[in-house]
Amino acid sequence: MKEEILRHLCKSLGKDAAHSSVHDWRVALSLALRDRMVDHWFRSTRETYETRAKRVYYLSMEFLIGRLVEDMAANLGLVEEARAALTELGQDYDAVVLNEPDAALGNGGLGRLAACFMDLLASLGIPAYGYGIRYEHGLFKQDFVDGRQVETAETWLTQRNPWEFERPEVQFRIGFGGHVDHHDGKAYWHPWETVLATAYDTPVVGWQGKWGNTLRLWSARPASKFDLESFNRGDYLAAGRSEALARTISRVLYPDDTTEAGKELRLKQEYFFTAASIMDLLRRFLSDHDDIRELPQYVAIQLNDTHPAIAGPELVRLMSDEHNLPMDEAIELARRCLGYTNHTLLPEALERWHVGLLGRVLPRHLEIIRAIDEDQQARHPGSPRILEHDHVHMGELAFIMAHKVNGVSALHTELVKSTVFSDLHRIHPTRIVNQTNGITPRRWLHTCNAPLSNLITREIGDGWVADLEKLKALNQRTGDREFLDAFSAAKRQNKTELADWIAQTCGIAVDPDAMFDVQIKRIHEYKRQLMNILETVALWNEMRDAPDAEWTPRVKIFGGKAAPGYHVAKQIIHLINDVARVINNDPVTGDLLKVVFPANYNVTMAERLIPAADLSEQISTAGKEASGTGNMKFALNGALTIGTLDGANVEIREHVGSENFFLFGLTAREVVERRHVHGYARAAIEASPRLSRVLGQIADGQFSPEDSSRYHGLVGGLYDHDYFLVTCDFDSYFDTQRRADQVYRNGSNWAAMALRNTASMGWFSSDRTIRGYARDIWQVDAVDRAGLE
Numbered sequence: 005m006k007e008e009i010l011r012h013l014c015k016s017l018g019k020d021a022a023h024s025s026v027h028d029w030r031v032a033l034s035l036a037l038r039d040r041m042v043d044h045w046f047r048s049t050r051e052t053y054e055t056r057a058k059r060v061y062y063l064s065m066e067f068l069i070g071r072l073v074e075d076m077a078a079n080l081g082l083v084e085e086a087r088a089a090l091t092e093l094g095q096d097y098d099a100v101v102l103n104e105p106d107a108a109l110g111n112g113g114l115g116r117l118a119a120c121f122m123d124l125l126a127s128l129g130i131p132a133y134g135y136g137i138r139y140e141h142g143l144f145k146q147d148f149v150d151g152r153q154v155e156t157a158e159t160w161l162t163q164r165n166p167w168e169f170e171r172p173e174v175q176f177r178i179g180f181g182g183h184v185d186h187h188d189g190k191a192y193w194h195p196w197e198t199v200l201a202t203a204y205d206t207p208v209v210g211w212q213g214k215w216g217n218t219l220r221l222w223s224a225r226p227a228s229k230f231d232l233e234s235f236n237r238g239d240y241l242a243a244g245r246s247e248a249l250a251r252t253i254s255r256v257l258y259p260d261d262t263t264e265a266g267k268e269l270r271l272k273q274e275y276f277f278t279a280a281s282i283m284d285l286l287r288r289f290l291s292d293h294d295d296i297r298e299l300p301q302y303v304a305i306q307l308n309d310t311h312p313a314i315a316g317p318e319l320v321r322l323m324s325d326e327h328n329l330p331m332d333e334a335i336e337l338a339r340r341c342l343g344y345t346n347h348t349l350l351p352e353a354l355e356r357w358h359v360g361l362l363g364r365v366l367p368r369h370l371e372i373i374r375a376i377d378e379d380q381q382a383r384h385p386g387s388p389r390i391l392e393h394d395h396v397h398m399g400e401l402a403f404i405m406a407h408k409v410n411g412v413s414a415l416h417t418e419l420v421k422s423t424v425f426s427d428l429h430r431i432h433p434t435r436i437v438n439q440t441n442g443i444t445p446r447r448w449l450h451t452c453n454a455p456l457s458n459l460i461t462r463e464i465g466d467g468w469v470a471d472l473e474k475l476k477a478l479n480q481r482t483g484d485r486e487f488l489d490a491f492s493a494a495k496r497q498n499k500t501e502l503a504d505w506i507a508q509t510c511g512i513a514v515d516p517d518a519m520f521d522v523q524i525k526r527i528h529e530y531k532r533q534l535m536n537i538l539e540t541v542a543l544w545n546e547m548r549d550a551p552d553a554e555w556t557p558r559v560k561i562f563g564g565k566a567a568p569g570y571h572v573a574k575q576i577i578h579l580i581n582d583v584a585r586v587i588n589n590d591p592v593t594g595d596l597l598k599v600v601f602p603a604n605y606n607v608t609m610a611e612r613l614i615p616a617a618d619l620s621e622q623i624s625t626a627g628k629e630a631s632g633t634g635n636m637k638f639a640l641n642g643a644l645t646i647g648t649l650d651g652a653n654v655e656i657r658e659h660v661g662s663e664n665f666f667l668f669g670l671t672a673r674e675v676v677e678r679r680h681v682h683g684y685a686r687a688a689i690e691a692s693p694r695l696s697r698v699l700g701q702i703a704d705g706q707f708s709p710e711d712s713s714r715y716h717g718l719v720g721g722l723y724d725h726d727y728f729l730v731t732c733d734f735d736s737y738f739d740t741q742r743r744a745d746q747v748y749r750n751g752s753n754w755a756a757m758a759l760r761n762t763a764s765m766g767w768f769s770s771d772r773t774i775r776g777y778a779r780d781i782w783q784v785d786a787v788d789r790a791g792l793e
């Protein structure tokens with residue numbers, strides 16, 4: 005490994021070891037690791053062709069990958085070899101791997117799930133491609149200025165990306181706009197604008213590197229040559245116009261994760277990568293099959309939410325317009341290839357494009373969508389329509405064009421059946437299935453939490469990394485004092501390291517013996533970071549009222565970005581920072597309570613915070629969080645959850661045992677009922693002296709003396725609307741937090757409960773999730789290659 009790193013440093017980067025930066029060493033290491041992957045990759049690709057195996061295509065607008073170097077080294081079993089090689093070369097392995105920028109090609113849960121799935125598809129040896137967009141700029145960089153979020157462009161590609169292979173030979177012409185001619189029964193689409201989609205491939209090897217799949221990300225290029233004539237005329241802007249226009253399509257990730265942008269560029273992005281992906285998989289299929297009617301036997305396409313839903317009409321277009329299949333047969337064939345995963349019930353997140361906009365950008369597809377609607381009506385009169393009120397409803401399109409639709413947790417799937425798709429569910433009672441989310445145990449325990457990972461491996465061997473259900477054996481140890489101490493020591497080591505990082509990064513001193521209470525996720529009203537900070541102020545009040553009482557010291561840690569246009573979410577960020585400033589400088593409460601909100605939460609920060617957490621905040625309004633995946637990561641790393649019966653919390657609590665979970669709050673059904681009670685929020689506030697005191701302090705500007713009316717709107721909103729029932733769940737949340745305090749003070753109990761959580765999280769490996777998709781949706785075999793020689 006040492007020679008390979010040196011060779012790349014000198015030969016690939018042209019750098020002399022004596023004058024190389026951490027960046028150079030990191031790229032050299034990455035190239036050396038990449039070399040070790042390509043053989044597995046080629047062999048897997050060859051084998052898939054030889055065995056004519058069915059391929060899975062995962063279409064996603066987002067892949068929230070994070071850093072890759074550590075993950076690749078771990079999957080190849082080369083961590084120690086790489087660490088030794090760098091040490092011999094006088095370099096610090098940890099500094100080198102942390103130098104890598106996050107590939108932040110996603111907003112949150114949906115994007116990270118796609119990244120976890122890619123790891124599992126390779127580890128299970130399922131031939132698969134991930135298809136997405138190679139954004140030049142991923143999710144924005146977040147900074148706090150006077151406590152407010154400010155966004156700046158993310159720049160991961162300004163540095164060389166050592167993992168990708170550019171594929172200039174893999175290019176597709178993607179059309180937009182124009183018109184459609186119809187003659188002799190055929191349709192001819194004449195796009196007005198064309199861009200080139202160019203492929204960039206990143207190999208994805210699974211655990212123990214026995215199989216390699218491909219993540220193919222598309223980059224937009226101008227289809228037309230450089231306009232030298234304009235240039236010579238000195239009209240430089242005109243000369244660069246087509247280039248700039250084309251690149252705009254893959255320039256930046258839309259930072260909204262719950263509100264559909266409804267912007268033309270977003271629609272173009274969705275069609276751009278979807279069309280290139282469909283054309284690419286069809287080309288691959290037709291390279292060794294000549295009857296397109298066999299497609300469903302060899303191709304399974306999974307739509308990661310509605311963002312690639314245009315895949316249905318695009319497949320039908322190619323089958324009917326270019327392969328001359330009758331429309332209804334094309335529709336049926338496409339349906340047998342397609343699966344659709346729904347990730348949210350929030351009405352504002354369900355995509356619906358104005359028929360004018362979609363017709364202008366994709367005139368042929370609008371015709372086909374009309375045909376699909378008629379086909380559905382013919383088969384199921386009265387069925388919900390795709391085209392309604394001048395809008396194309398992408399949820400209905402995805403549902404009607406898929407042979408299987410799935411939710412991402414048991415509760416969510418039931419709500420999908422009983423709310424958003426209740427009518428379609430009645431017509432197609434077997435189409436909706438559940439596939440509860442999962443996480444990859446490699447990144448989210450083995451790689452990010454060495455103290456606990458090593459302890460577990462010492463105790464039960466390392467079989468758990470490939471088969472997480474093996475953690476169950478740890479349940480025997482919940483009464484073993486010595487093991488519990490070792491378990492607590494691992495947590496304490498992570499907390500100490502995090503305390504050092506917080507001191508450096510945020511300039512705040514925190515006590516590793518305090519309870520580390522962590523809420524990290526996108527900022528959104530339904531995730532109720534607001535309720536968390538209100539509880540924090542209430543606790544602060546009571547600590548100040550009785551400073552000598554027996555309090556459990558707490559460190560409240562927040563992390564998360566708000567969509568730039570989401571005003572209320574930005575207000576919540578500002579309030580958390582304002583409250584932190586007051587509490588962290590309060591001599592009365594001192595080390596009893598600290599509030600920490602490091603800026604620019606991302607995958608790498610999650611890998612740092614989760615291993616050090618004691619308490620995991622999963623406090624969404626019941627019925628709103630489709631699943632959550634952070635909740636699984638925390639429990640796996642030995643944190644206890646305080647949470648509502650929402651999303652996958654329900655199943656986590658079933659697996660870890662209700663006695664090892666701090667449950668509070670209204671259920672999803674009670675939430676719906678409470679909304680019918682007039683003035684429920686005001687009533688709840690008036691019934692809670694604790695809450696009304698806190699709201700008074702905030703409204704009076706106690707935390708914003710420089711702008712006392714800053715939170716009038718926010719507090720007023722709680723009195724008058726409180727759509728997410730912060731007021732109604734506040735007291736039970738506060739009481740449950742106090743219960744957690746009690747338990748935490750009895751360390752051994754807490755450790756035993758935490759160990760039960762870790763031991764019971766095997767089911768939440770995305771190993772189980774992917775096996776479910778393979779069995780129920782894709783009809784492919786999951787061959788566990790990890791153990792194969």
Ligand SMILES: CCc1ccc([C@H](C)CC(=O)N[C@@H]2O[C@H](CO)[C@@H](O)[C@H](O)[C@H]2O)cc1
Binds near residue numbers: 115265348354629
């Ligand atoms: C059109 C804008 C937009 C962009 C992204 C989204 C995603 C669906 C939002 C998302 O990330 N949903 C999360 O998906 C996770 C993976 O299934 C779940 O665990 C989370 O509960 C869900 O909020 C909606 C709307």
